[in-house]
Amino acid sequence: MYQPLADRLRPNSIDEVVGQRHILGEQGVLRRIIQGGNIPNLIFYGPSGTGKTTVAEIAAAQMHRPFHRLNATTASLADIKAITADVGTLLAPEGVVLYLDEIQYFNKKQQQSLLEFMETGKLTLIAATTENPYFYIYNAVLSRATVFAFQPVSPEEVLPVVLRGIREMSQDRQGRVRWEEGVAEHIARSCGGDVRKALNAVEALFAAHAMDRGETVLTLAEAQVVAQRSANRYDRDGDSHYDILSAFQKSVRGSDPDAAVHYLARLLEAGDLISPCRRLMVMASEDVGLAYPQAVAVVKACVDSANMLGLPEARIPLAQAAIFLATAPKSNSAILAVEGALADLRAGRTGEVPPHLRDAHYEGAAQLGHGTGYQYAHGYPNHYVKQQYLPDALKNQTYYTYGENKTEQAAKQYWDRIKGEG
Structure with a gap:
């Protein structure tokens, strides 16, 4: 039966896991939690191929409880109920461990269905997500779990796995296998920190030589084809x-x-x-x-x-x-000005438009006092005349402060001179 290379080489212990030294190193917190055996609810967050599923399986093995695995893209409430139905029975007297992959695809009701069992400790949830859990997982679940961030694996850490994959695949061949200089290094660099992707590239490389007889030669040109563009992690919605x-x-x-x-x-x-x-x-x-x-x-x-x-x-x-x-020279004075004005409005600090600024282009406006006393700036020297423009409640408010760059300072000097004459 066919078994993917990545699955054949899946680690069985923490020491075999590639990367994640910040949480799985000798003094890593997650390492010590797993080794202690008393594992709380966990959420693993990080890119694909960085060991989330592998670490979850290693953690579950330490607990000696029935282990269930679901993928949120296909699982339903019925699947969750079937798992939790065993809790407290002879099938799972101490509870169960549920590994829920891609938890971000569960809706609120599905996530909430886990809460009762998570709270009593009868269900230990180990969830994985490639999306920010603080955006996609509901607070009630987050408050009952500890989040650990998994990082892309460095090319230096991926390289030994790629070489091991090449040797593993070579054992399946009758003839000799050799590879050009730079093949393994290119795959390790091009996988974007995704170990699974690197091993898939190795597998594809060997698949291209399935019909070879005698010596198999893995070329750098072929490696560049099977590993192309994969180093650029990008998801328009992620x-x-x-x-x-x-x-x-x-x-x-x-x-x-x-x-x-x-x-x-x-x-x-x-x-x-x-x-x-x-x-x-x-x-x-x-x-x-x-x-x-x-x-x-x-x-x-x-x-x-x-x-x-x-x-x-x-x-x-x-x-x-x-x-x-x-x-270019930089200034954020414009955004600071408008944000200050918006902050006052949202806080209820506003006021009526001063009567002399109101629209006076209709019959009866004068009787209402609209436009009365308005001074037309263009009719004064330098096109400026001092008068109140802000509402009474904000008449002394300042939103715009001139930036320290050449352009704004020139404008400031101009208006300081003009307004000093007004």
Whole structure:
């Protein structure tokens, strides 16, 4: 019977698990919890192929309880009821261990069905998710479990597993197997920290030589084909999407053009044109803003060009926009001003529009006092006259503070001079 290579090489002990030294190392908290045998409800969060299922099975083996495994993409309430029905019976007098993969696909009712048994300790839940549990798992479940984050495995840690996989597959061959220099290293680098993906690539490499007779030669060119594009972790609806966009904006805000281009490239390599275009337009106002007001027009032109060209040519104007924003002077004075105004409104700090600012372009407005006393700024020297514009309740409020950049300081000096004469 066929058994996937990743399953054949699945670790049977904590010491065999690849990576996750931060939680499974000699003094790792999760390691000590598992070794202690008294395992609480756990939630494993992290990318695919980083050992979540393997560690769950090792943990369950320490508890000596019936072990059940469900995948939330296909499981139902009936499946949960069938498992919990055994709790307290001769089949499971001490309770059960449930490994629930992809728990984020369970709705609120399905997740809540576990609570009664989790609380009494009759069911130990070990759940796994590739999505942020604080977004997808309900608070009642989270409050009864401990979350452990699994990280992508480094290429240095994946390499020995790849070599072991090659040796394992070689044993199935009649003839000699050899591989070109760099084959294993390329697969280890290209798997994006996903050990399962690396072993699948090894398996695919051997499958391409299924008809070989005599010596089998695994080439670097073939390895590059079976492992292509896999190092770029990206899911348009998942955490990686928002993490990359966040890093993109923070790199531009931090004036690092190299990092900005790197994260832009990751978005474009995944075929995502819309997200970087939108984010660049946001950054032009949020992060460069009044330090270089023309940034909006420049970035809009680059974004329009990118959308007209489409990928792959779109990468050129978008790279231009990203580098332009990263190297431009920065100011967040505009967003601070509008956020301050919104905060007052949401807190109920508002007021009536002053009568002299109200619309006076209709018959009877004068009888209501609307527009009375308004001073037309263009009729005064320098197009300025001092008068109240904010409502009475906010008349002394300041929302906008000039940034320390050249452009805003020039405007400040101008208005200090003009208003000093008013």
